[in-house]
Amino acid sequence: MLQIANKTFKSRLLLGTAGYPNLQVLEEALSASGCEVTTVAIRRINLVEDQTEGILPLLKKGNYFLLPNTAGCYTAKEAVLTAKLAREALNTNWVKLEVIGDSYSLYPDSEELLKAATELISEGFVVLPYCNDDPVVCKKLVDRGCPAVMPLGAPIGSGQGIRNPNNLELIRKQVSVPIIVDAGVGCASHVAFAMELGCDGVLMNTAIARARDPVKMALAMKNAIEAGRLSFEAGRIPEKKFATPSTPDRGKINYRR
């Protein structure tokens, strides 16, 4: 069970909803992934019109937990405004807070992020921040009242995987709230690895949406997240330099008297 603020989720996989080949594939992939939390970019959808077809109606029909995000915001002010729009339109005080610092790497702007997080928390938002894999920033975000942190594994959409596992381990030691790896994974093994490092969940979009077969990849991610978590909980053996046979050396048939 993944507990964030006052909510409990069975699935540790969180999915973005952009860039799928079409709505039908999106619907099938979400279903195959077993995810409960889905993110929607507020700037990308029309909140004014009451639509019967489209991403929002599909997510509502599937009873997914909607997590609006502030994708594409470059300043705290913009992000706060977008979060408020989302609260009005979607009737939720949850937000995935993204404040981008640079359009090439899409890395977060930590200064603006902290500013926006502080303001939104003081206004009663549940803020899940997309942040650098920086233990100091993560610690500060938790101190300001974020109920989870979402450090990146690698640049958004890059599919590079967990580039700095050491940092994720440090963050794990620094904070006790859930850690959701947000961005950078490309395939199932990346996800299992993140979970084995002790992360509590993974949020992804491109890895599934742009896979050749998104529905199959969604299933792979579901299995990977479960396998990775079980492997973490089961407690792995320590790494050793030399071989240790799993069966004893003694008692071979040749030496029977």
Add this chain to the structure above:
Amino acid sequence: MPKNPITIIGGGVIGLSIAWQLALRGKKVAVYEKNSVGSGATGAAAGMITPTSEIRFGEEELLKLFLESTSRYPSFIRELEKVSGHSTDFQTSGSLMVAIDHDDEAELERLFDYQKELGLEVNRLTPTEVREKEPLLSHQCVGGIFSASEYFLDARRLVESLKKALSAMNVPIFEGKKVESLEIQNGRVTSIQVGDEKIKMEQVIIASGIDQKVDGLPEELFFPIRPVKGQCVELQAPPSLRLIHAVRTLHRYPVYLVPRSDGRLTIGATLEEMGHDTTVTAGSLLDLIYGAWKIFPSVTEMPVVQSWAGLRPASSDHKPILGPTSVNGLYVAMGMYRHGILLAPIVGELMAELVGEEKNSPFFEIFGSKRFQPKYEHAANCQ
């Protein structure tokens, strides 16, 4: 045999193409268009007939329809221009897909492998070969794919040409006439209501775009079609700065550039889920012009002719909805999404054969209207 004309609701490229094919078969046909012909998605289209460049993973069935349509295009245009005496600016120089950086190249390579797997006619080009074909493209270009059997035309000229050809064949097109409702009796279409007038009809083809609001339709014929907004901008290239091919990028701000023989250059198109909004926005123009500039730096010098936004009719699986319906005499050709221009010849032909000659096609099985009925029940998990 029915004595009243076959009625087509919708004067976009699909409705007009069906009318044209029916007229060629000697059938009586009439087109009703609530605004003016080509005023919907058709008029906003860049007019590319590029099946090879447009195909994406999981769209193998659609590719068959694309290819059938593309192979018909040259003769479709020849015949149409002969009857109408109006050029469509149909160009057959092929299209280029180009990579600007090495991330693009990885995508390009992935697409190329897929195109090869599908047996498509494509050539992989080095940066030098790309610029030999299109010398004005940026030196940043790291490679490309050339598709020789791809075409492009001016969609608004195509509409004009179809209109003139239909008029030459005495097919009435009622513009500004909205079909308010359909009357269905004993599972069969009997009449349509246009304004205060009730007109007896036995065969009706719905070829409307994003708006399928016709009263009297049974519920199962309201298909999950939504508008997907696309913005375009058009520049005027001086004679020294003209492209020869349609050029497409797959960069972070993907664009296509389509040259016209009078020097206009269409840059398109965004894909936006914004409901019925058709505002032209600064951000989208920025993305389009930035995307174009990345590959064709000279665009910054060109005067802007116009910009526009249109709404593509998209079904939930982005495939067209074609063929007969549960109501006798009622047929549909809808949800062409980004492919209305590309699909016009084949959809015109298939629908004309179906309605005019009762000839079936396996495509009506694949793209039939039935596929939306049971599917919409299975909602997603979330225990």
